[in-house]
Amino acid sequence: MKPLLLMTLAAYVVAAVHYVVAFMHKRRSSERVAFMSLAVGFALHTASIITDWVEDNHYPLFGLRETFSFLAWTLVVAYLLTLVLTRYRTLALGSFTLPLVSVLTFIAMIARDKAAGSSSQITTAGGGSWLFPVHTTLLLFAYAAFFVVFAASVMYLVQERELRNKTFSAFFHRLPSLMTVNDIATHAAGIGFTLLTLGVLTGMLWSTERDGRLWHNDPKEIFAGITWLLYLVLILYRSTANWRGRRAAWLGVIGFALVLCTFFGARLLGSYHVFGFWILDFGFWIGGATNLA
């Protein structure tokens, strides 16, 4: 158990609780605590990832533990970027994101990689190429961006529905305006799509370098392809402005479901393409406690 990651988790949990309280009760003091602990958590998390990198002597994005930790980290980056770019006090987005970040960090903490210990395997798997870490990093950042699209889309749909039904819930006044969430979704989709494209391209390049094949008909590749197409549609529609609003928001939700399928589902469908190229101990939630014992 890594003490840095444990402290990170503690800071994130504090942030998550305070974000939710600040959002529900509009409390400024909670908002300050939330933001401070988020900053602390982020700093610790960054330090933890760098320590991993230095100590294990490989890019810290192999295996389950590292992947989850990295994913949580990219989500925080995505949230902070949204905060800076929109200059909107995205309390709602924070109380959406931080609980998830906490859960991911928690999983990262309890997860154990059977294979991650053996660095020779990693070296073979990584093929020694710089393309592989770039591939995985780009994709994780793309997923984080799509999570922002998803969260913004849900906020859009909830409010749109309330406006149409003319029944405003207590949260109605605390969510950002339709235009704001629409803009956040549009920009995040653009960024996510660019990253996804680059991530898929580097993956293909790396794959050709390794075994000369561009495409393996692997479930994960197929899902990624569908996801890519869907976000392409979303972006094209948004940019031509024919599909602003509700339908675009639905695409944002469906797109994220596909992202989840790509990320988790592919493993269940028997992809060889799980978090890299080697078999992990995925058993802690499928197989149960035997692996932990």
Next chain:
Amino acid sequence: MSILLVGLNHKTAPVEVRERLAFTDEACAESLRVLVDGQVVREGLIVSTCNRVEVLAETSAPLAESFDRIKGFLSHSRRIGHDDFASHLYSHEEEQAVRHVFRVASSLDSMVVGEPQVLGQVRHAYSIALEAGTAGRILNRLVHHAFRTAKRVRSETGIAASAVSISYMAVELGRKIFGSLKGSMVLLVGAGEMAELSAQHLVNAGASHVLVTNRTHSTAEQLAAKFGGRAVAFSELSKHLAAADIVICSTGAEEYVITSEMARESLGARRNRPSFFIDISVPRNVDPRIGEINNLFVFDIDDLESVIASNIREREKEAERAELIIDSEVMQFQQALRALDIGPTIGALRQKMQEMARQELERHRHKLGPLTPEQEKAIESLLISTVNKISHPVMHRMRRSYDTGSEENIQAWREIFGLEE
């Protein structure tokens, strides 16, 4: 030193009584100078609005005397018999008075809870008192603390977050949909009073363009002039619809003035940029089917009423949370007031010095030989009066820094003489 408040409001007194007691600005300043005599009442402030007349005072006399003085003042300055209004009065003292002022400023005591006007009215009352020179050390603090509390209540509770009037609903919906109203275009169809009021709110909230159209063109022109807007021909309504982000419709027409086809067309021209329609006319002027189109929202009078009803309920819930903020602010203010109070400090200083004198006498008593009790008394009182004489200018200065409200100085005095507990 006591803080007192005597007054009546819309809950305790009918308008016939309130209007007889109300002060104009001039009368207010003049009366304040009468009220504040420097003997019983040292500071005063009068809040007079259509819903309340309240006298806030800082007094030095015993409570009962001070209350009588203020009631007498009201009766005398408004030339109204004591019995005509006394039964409607409420009077608060100290903490209760402070709480009342905080609640009024935070709009918890208003007819419509959360309405922001009352804060402006308190601000105005304070500026009159400042000009009249009747707001001093204590009231300055009290009023500023009340402003701070009101600000906290507004920003930390949803008490004023939602609209509770039809004319303000347009602003609320606009903000919900567009975020900011800056640069948005408002189109008034029909020139009713409610439409005008809504447009006024929208312009105050940042809407920059106003178009007015009416079957009688001259009416449209008059209204447009009020907002620096433009009057457009009623026959060209469908042409201008595309430019409008917010459409407020209130004509006397019997049929739909804005049809579903018109709205659909304009949405195409707007490249699907959302817009919303507020229809305050009966019978309705905006085809309700427009509300089914993606990116278009329609609110008719019933929708507005039901949203307002739920907003009022929401405000009442938020008001309960506001009370907690008030509680904590009242406590803070009372603490600050006690810290500011010089009385205990001076008392402690005097006692400390006299104590020193007695101790010294005790220490050197044996050197003096046998003394009669009278002689002993005389020596003691000589020492004490010397100490008092020496400390008198110091205490005088302490009182001065108290009167000028200089908290740092008071703190310094305490430190110099080691009076910190």
